[in-house]
Amino acid sequence: MIILDNVHYSYDGIYTALRGVSLQIDAGELVAIMGNNGAGKTTLIKHFNGLLRPQKGHVFIKGQDTAKMSVAEISRIVGLVFQNPDHQLFLESCRKEVEFSLKSLGYPSNEITERCNTTLERLGLADLAERSPFTLSGGERKRVALASVLATGPQVLALDEPTIGQDARQKERLAEMLFEMNREGRTVIVVTHDIEFVINYFPRTIAMSDGRIIADGPTTSVLSNDDVIQKCSLTYPQMTQAVRALSEMFDGVSVRQTSVNDIVETIIKIVGGR
Amino acid sequence: MGLIRFDNFSFKYYGTEKLALNKVSLTIDRGEYVVITGPSGCGKTTLCRAINALIPQFHRGYIGGHVYVNGMDTREHGVSDFASLVGMVFQNPENQLVTLNVEKELAFGPENLGVEPVEIRRRIEEIIDLLDLKSLREKHPHEMSGGEQQRVAMAAALSLKPEILVADEPTSNLDPQSAEKILEIIAYLNKEKGMTVVLVEHRLDLVAKDATRVILMDKGQIVVDGPPREVLVKDICHEIGVGVPKAVEVYRELIERGIRLPGVPLTGQELATLVQEVAE
Ligand SMILES: Nc1ncnc2c1ncn2[C@@H]1O[C@H](COP(=O)(O)OP(=O)(O)OP(=O)(O)O)[C@@H](O)[C@H]1O
Ligand SMILES: Nc1ncnc2c1ncn2[C@@H]1O[C@H](COP(=O)(O)OP(=O)(O)O)[C@@H](O)[C@H]1O
Ligand SMILES: [Mg+2]
Ligand SMILES: [Mg+2]
Numbered sequence: 369m370i371i372l373d374n375v376h377y378s379y380d381g382i383y384t385a386l387r388g389v390s391l392q393i394d395a396g397e398l399v400a401i402m403g404n405n406g407a408g409k410t411t412l413i414k415h416f417n418g419l420l421r422p423q424k425g426h427v428f429i430k431g432q433d434t435a436k437m438s439v440a441e442i443s444r445i446v447g448l449v450f451q452n453p454d455h456q457l458f459l460e461s462c463r464k465e466v467e468f469s470l471k472s473l474g475y476p477s478n479e480i481t482e483r484c485n486t487t488l489e490r491l492g493l494a495d496l497a498e499r500s501p502f503t504l505s506g507g508e509r510k511r512v513a514l515a516s517v518l519a520t521g522p523q524v525l526a527l528d529e530p531t532i533g534q535d536a537r538q539k540e541r542l543a544e545m546l547f548e549m550n551r552e553g554r555t556v557i558v559v560t561h562d563i564e565f566v567i568n569y570f571p572r573t574i575a576m577s578d579g580r581i582i583a584d585g586p587t588t589s590v591l592s593n594d595d596v597i598q599k600c601s602l603t604y605p606q607m608t609q610a611v612r613a614l615s616e617m618f619d620g621v622s623v624r625q626t627s628v629n630d631i632v633e634t635i636i637k638i639v640g641g642r
Numbered sequence: 643m644g645l646i647r648f649d650n651f652s653f654k655y656y657g658t659e660k661l662a663l664n665k666v667s668l669t670i671d672r673g674e675y676v677v678i679t680g681p682s683g684c685g686k687t688t689l690c691r692a693i694n695a696l697i698p699q700f701h702r703g704y705i706g707g708h709v710y711v712n713g714m715d716t717r718e719h720g721v722s723d724f725a726s727l728v729g730m731v732f733q734n735p736e737n738q739l740v741t742l743n744v745e746k747e748l749a750f751g752p753e754n755l756g757v758e759p760v761e762i763r764r765r766i767e768e769i770i771d772l773l774d775l776k777s778l779r780e781k782h783p784h785e786m787s788g789g790e791q792q793r794v795a796m797a798a799a800l801s802l803k804p805e806i807l808v809a810d811e812p813t814s815n816l817d818p819q820s821a822e823k824i825l826e827i828i829a830y831l832n833k834e835k836g837m838t839v840v841l842v843e844h845r846l847d848l849v850a851k852d853a854t855r856v857i858l859m860d861k862g863q864i865v866v867d868g869p870p871r872e873v874l875v876k877d878i879c880h881e882i883g884v885g886v887p888k889a890v891e892v893y894r895e896l897i898e899r900g901i902r903l904p905g906v907p908l909t910g911q912e913l914a915t916l917v918q919e920v921a922e
Pocket of ligand 2: 502503504505506507508655656658662680681682683684685686687688689701
């Protein structure tokens with residue numbers, strides 16, 4: 369679906385934000401991209417829909433070199449949600465915002481209304497439909513930006529830090545929606561610092577640092593590598609920290625478990641067997 | 643008296659129908675570290691804006707009740723009267739950054755407060771060092787990644803050496819290690835320098851251990867207010883969709899299963915230590 373071949377990018381000709389990135393993401397994958405601040409994640413995903421063009425190397429979308437495609441053409445395939453919703457929202461109501469993106473992709477008007485309503489509803493925005501995005505709370509505004517792209521159901525979804533400003537419940541609802549769209553065959557790519565979100569929902573993780581991919585593979589193996597955790601400036605989730613501490617105190621505690629339930633069982637075994 | 647006091651305070655933004663804050667009464671004393679949490683849209687940012695007088699001085703709307711900061715009524719004093727008292731880190735760092743580069747950004751606040759140039763220089767160096775901003779020194783805010791912008795926004799607020807720090811989701815764009823580092827600095831300034839902290843955060847696993855108090859908000863009201871270990875075990879957290887630290891979830895599940903740990907753990911390490919105590 370998306371292939372990057374040795375992509376380089378520099379904003380100012382001095383500092384290189386991407387230094388030879390190659391990757392392949394197949395149709396229907398669910399992929400997380402993680403990395404420290406300034407690693408190049410946003411720069412990378414802006415290449416997925418042609419907002420940025422490689423200064424060296426190539427980006428292929430569905431086999432076509434993006435050098436020969438317009439942003440309009442690419443954005444029919446790849447829907448991108450920006451890290452900062454302010455860079456995306458410009459209309460006077462949430463409804464108009466979502467309808468605009470549906471219109472620009474040529475949806476018929478009856479479908480526009482329906483898609484708009486369902487998406488706003490699912491993202492907990494139904495009551496805010498007529499409000500101006502600029503008067504919304506930060507988390508709400510982020511969800512409007514997500515709605516305007518999710519509503520169009522693109523083949524590839526590329527989301528830059530979608531969980532910013534979201535409470536636990538909203539995060540779960542968003543994950544459900546992404547799952548559902550993925551089950552329909554869509555490719556879902558998410559940039560995030562939220563390691564629990566990634567461990568819970570994403571089978572594949574690409575780890576970036578200093579403009580390069582430093583690991584790419586099954587989430588469980590990428591995120592259990594101390595070197596990756598350090599370079600990507602991540603910290604282990606609480607449950608991992610807990611089992612690591614427990615395994616030093618007690619024999620026979622497996623450090624591979626991460627869920628609350630696993631750990632509860634482990635603790636019951638420890639204290640029950642005293 | 644309280645350093646910050648909300649007295650039955652309500653606010654409705656001009657052009658909207660529902661109260662963003664609904665009869666909030668709240669006293670925060672000097673030296674406290676208060677974490678505000680609650681569902682998206684519940685009024686956290688509005689509460690922050692009310693502390694530095696942006697509400698009602700800048701945002702227009704219906705006002706009921708009063709907010710006093712250091713004894714000054716925010717209805718009667720302009721935003722500038724609170725500038726040296728309250729350092730604010732806004733939810734969207736980009737809106738906060740107003741100058742051309744990081745050094746100017748850090749100088750901007752203190753300059754406006756009339757701080758001596760020599761002292762300003764000293765502070766800039768200290769803060770660049772403290773928050774590890776050397777590589778960003780000459781950068782324009784628009785040439786920074788989201789996380790970099792957020793680090794600079796925090797630095798700019800701290801360069802005021804405020805008595806009160808109000809930080810609205812200040813680590814939302816930060817990678818976990820940078821978030822931890824910044825939160826450590828804030829906890830240090832709170833404990834050692836007596837800076838009062840009001841911090842909005844969804845990820846309680848990051849901040850609960852530093853807080854002296856957690857306030858849970860829902861629909862413009864304060865629904866629970868107390869020490870973190872008391873607040874986070876309550877059912878209401880789950881009911882309104884607030885994510886508690888996983889260690890607290892384990893604690894609660896163990897009670898269901900007939901095991902009561904001798905304390906409420908807020909971190910993975912604390913959980914392990916409590917289990918060890920019980921096992922001995
Ligand atoms: N418009 C720009 N002009 C110049 N440099 C930029 C620009 N945008 C980003 N950079 C620089 O490029 C590098 C990579 O930035 P990018 O936004 O891709 O990082 P990121 O991995 O998304 O970080 P974050 O987690 O903080 O969002 C950083 O060093 C940043 O300072
Ligand atoms: N500038 C504004 N104008 C009108 N309504 C606003 C404005 N800012 C926030 N609101 C509304 O006030 C409520 C509380 O918002 P906010 O305090 O930003 O929530 P939180 O920070 O808890 O997510 C929300 O319903 C939001 O839509
Ligand atoms: Mg980014
Ligand atoms: Mg907010």
